[in-house]
Amino acid sequence: xxxxxxLYKCENCGHETSKWQGKCLECDSWNSLSxxxxxxxPDAYGxxxxxxxxxxxxxxxxxxxxxxxxxxxGISEIDRxxxxxxxxxxxxxxGGEPGIGKSTLLLQIAASAEKNTKVMYLSAExxxxxxxxRAVRLNLTAAxxxxxxxxxxxxxxxxxxxxxxDIMIIDSIQTVADPTLPAATGSVTQVRAVAELLVKFAKxxxxxxxxxxxxxxxxxxxxxxxLEHLVDTVISFEGDxxxxxxxxxxxxxxxxxxxxxxxxxxxxxxxxxxxxxxxIMLADRCIDTSGSMAVPxxxxxxxxxxxLQALAVKTSMANPKRQVQGVATSRxxxxxxxxxxxxxxxxxNRDVFVSVAGGLKVAEPxxxxxxxxxxxxxxxxxxxxxxxxxxxxxxxxxxIRQVTGMDKRLIEAARMGFKRVIVPSTTSLDSIPASVxxxxxxxxxxxxxxxxxxxxxx
Ligand code: TYD
Ligand code: MG
Numbered sequence: 001x002x003x004x005x006x007l008y009k010c011e012n013c014g015h016e017t018s019k020w021q022g023k024c025l026e027c028d029s030w031n032s033l034s035x036x037x038x039x040x041x042p043d044a045y046g047x048x049x050x051x052x053x054x055x056x057x058x059x060x061x062x063x064x065x066x067x068x069x070x071x072x073x074g075i076s077e078i079d080r081x082x083x084x085x086x087x088x089x090x091x092x093x094x095g096g097e098p099g100i101g102k103s104t105l106l107l108q109i110a111a112s113a114e115k116n117t118k119v120m121y122l123s124a125e126x127x128x129x130x131x132x133x134r135a136v137r138l139n140l141t142a143a144x145x146x147x148x149x150x151x152x153x154x155x156x157x158x159x160x161x162x163x164x165x166d167i168m169i170i171d172s173i174q175t176v177a178d179p180t181l182p183a184a185t186g187s188v189t190q191v192r193a194v195a196e197l198l199v200k201f202a203k204x205x206x207x208x209x210x211x212x213x214x215x216x217x218x219x220x221x222x223x224x225x226x227l228e229h230l231v232d233t234v235i236s237f238e239g240d241x242x243x244x245x246x247x248x249x250x251x252x253x254x255x256x257x258x259x260x261x262x263x264x265x266x267x268x269x270x271x272x273x274x275x276x277x278x279x280i281m282l283a284d285r286c287i288d289t290s291g292s293m294a295v296p297x298x299x300x301x302x303x304x305x306x307x308l309q310a311l312a313v314k315t316s317m318a319n320p321k322r323q324v325q326g327v328a329t330s331r332x333x334x335x336x337x338x339x340x341x342x343x344x345x346x347x348x349n350r351d352v353f354v355s356v357a358g359g360l361k362v363a364e365p366x367x368x369x370x371x372x373x374x375x376x377x378x379x380x381x382x383x384x385x386x387x388x389x390x391x392x393x394x395x396x397x398x399x400i401r402q403v404t405g406m407d408k409r410l411i412e413a414a415r416m417g418f419k420r421v422i423v424p425s426t427t428s429l430d431s432i433p434a435s436v437x438x439x440x441x442x443x444x445x446x447x448x449x450x451x452x453x454x455x456x457x458x
Contacts, residue, residue: 008033011189014226034183070255071166071208074112077264077273078105081248081300082233083256085114086167086208090255091199093173093227095213096237101246101266102212105237106169107134108270109210111143113167120146120165122156124175138270152179153197165207170198172212173227188226195230228252239266240359245280246271247360250300260300278305278416281358287386291378294418295370296391296409297362303408305389305416307357308367310374312350320348326356327371328363335371335394342398342448345379366403368394369422369451376452384455387419398448400424407431414438422451 008020010033015026017033024032070085079085086092096102103126110119123131128149135141146163150156153176160168170176174186176194183189195211202209213227215236228234232254239246248262263277274280282305286292291310296303308327315321324332332354339345354371356362369392377384391409393401402424403409410432413421418440425446432438445451 005038007036007038009036009189011183011187014188034189071117072114073109074114075109075264075271075273077262078109078248081235081250081260081262083253086210087232087255088166088208089203089206090208090233091202091231092208092210092233092235093213093231094210094235094237095215097215100237100239101271102237103131103171104134104138104266104270105264106171106210106212107131107138107140107145110145110167110169111135111138111140117167118146118163118165119144119167119169120148120160120163121169121171122148122150122159122176123171124149124151125172151175151185152177153194154179157197157201160201160205160207164205167208167210168202170209170211172214173198174214192226192230195227199230238359238361243359245274245358249361257300261302261304263304278303278412281306281360282416284357285386288383290381290383291374293370293374293377293384294386294389294416295362295367296389296412297360297364297367298405298408299360303405303412304360305412305418306360306362308370308374309355309357310371310378311353312347312375312378313353314349315351316349317351321351321353323352324354326359326361327354327367331365331368332371334396335368335375338394338396338398338448339372339375343376343452345376347375347379350379364403365393365401366391366409368392369400369448372448373422373451373455377455385420387417388422388455389413389418389420390422390451392422392424392445392451394448400445400447400451402426410438410440410442411436414440422454 007016007018009016010024010026012024012029012032013027015024020033023030068087070087072079072085094102110121113119128147131147148159150159173191173195177185177190178193181190181193198209198211234252236249236251237246244265244267246264246266250258250260252258263274264271265274282294285307293308294305295308296305322329322332336347370390372394373384373390391403393403395401406423406427410421420441420443422443422445425444427444443454445454
């Protein structure tokens with residue numbers, strides 16, 4: 001016996017309630033509740049026993065799938081962050097703001113994928129003619145790609161049955177709909193339903209699916225936080241639309257390490273690999289100006305040098321501004337607190353602006369020391385020696401703490417021609433291979449006060 005029950009479900013957060021309300025009590029959004037009929041079966045366990053789920057032994061599955069080779073995408077930076085390429089049956093979400101270059105990247109990887117890979121490029125957003133024009137512009141017309149324009153999952157699956165692709169690209173998830181659902185295209189209900197169907201398809205047919213997803217201004221994937229749980233890999237595509245640098249960060253990866261970063265440049269001929277990212281990051285560096293310093297940061301397995309900049313402008317406002325770009329506001333707050341309490345540098349009458357030049361977001365605490373030194377330099381308006389680097393975490397007591405990967409950071413600093421580097425006093429140089437000769441003066445400091453002294457500006 002089946003029992004049908006009417007429930008009201010919030011399209012925004014998925015909260016369920018038995019009574020209709022104008023406002024969702026869970027996420028406070030208005031008019032987001034819609035009626036759904038749920039079927040409950042009192043003998044659910046008994047019914048399912050008639051048809052068991054398919055099962056296998058681990059060793060058998062390991063034999064079958066263990067040495068599965070990834071499909072190489074042909075752009076080495078992309079293959080590197082995906083731990084070798086796309087695995088069969090995997091689902092990847094590429095999230096980024098409109099206009100950042102998602103369609104361009106997807107077309108490029110579709111064209112450069114390993115030989116004998118059947119690629120189906122489904123564009124729901126653009127007509128076939130628009131994609132073709134982009135392909136002409138990128139000189140990719142010889143690529144072996146099946147181009148499809150469709151906006152419903154039913155059309156997509158019907159087409160995929162005929163083409164049986166190894167890789168299916170969906171551009172974008174927000175513009176594809178499940179026609180059996182009443183919700184509008186792009187709504188959370190639709191996006192989640194379409195993604196679930198695509199994941200099921202990918203696993204059943206062993207097709208690698210990549211879907212583009214738009215992110216909102218605040219940087220979250222539009223609506224579907226839920227999508228991140230459904231897919232195997234989440235890549236965020238960021239950068240400043242007015243600059244050529246584009247940064248791809250692996251936020252989640254079920255088949256390898258997360259946190260890997262690829263750096264590409266958007267040129268007139270599409271996205272190109274960048275041979276020396278540190279050099280590009282420091283190309284327009286502001287030299288002999290207060291508040292600026294280069295910092296070695298680890299992005300995944302790789303070290304990059306970036307320029308950190310700070311301004312501390314006098315203000316008479318009761319609530320001085322704290323604005324950051326590429327650094328967490330909470331981290332800036334902690335560093336300002338330490339500078340006030342431990343060093344006696346008070347910023348309560350200063351507007352503070354901090355930025356990582358080049359559009360990179362740095363979350364690691366290794367930035368603390370350079371951030372503190374930039375702020376002190378901005379405070380006294382005295383420039384820091386441009387051949388000097390700093391790297392270390394600053395504790396609440398004003399002590400400088402160790403950070404990981406110091407060997408990689410020092411090697412990169414020396415390679416880029418820096419001469420001096422301030423590091424935590426406990427830094428060990430044992431992990432640097434004997435064959436590498438570091439032409440660097442290494443200044444070990446136990447406290448922030450001593451690090452500031454090493455700047456010779458106070
Ligand atoms: P697009 O891939 O359409 O972005 P998305 O799919 O994320 O919305 O890229 C759009 C931008 O990229 C557009 O501003 C033009 C620029 N672009 C180039 O600079 N060079 C190129 O070769 C191409 C194809 C696009
Ligand atoms: Mg697009």
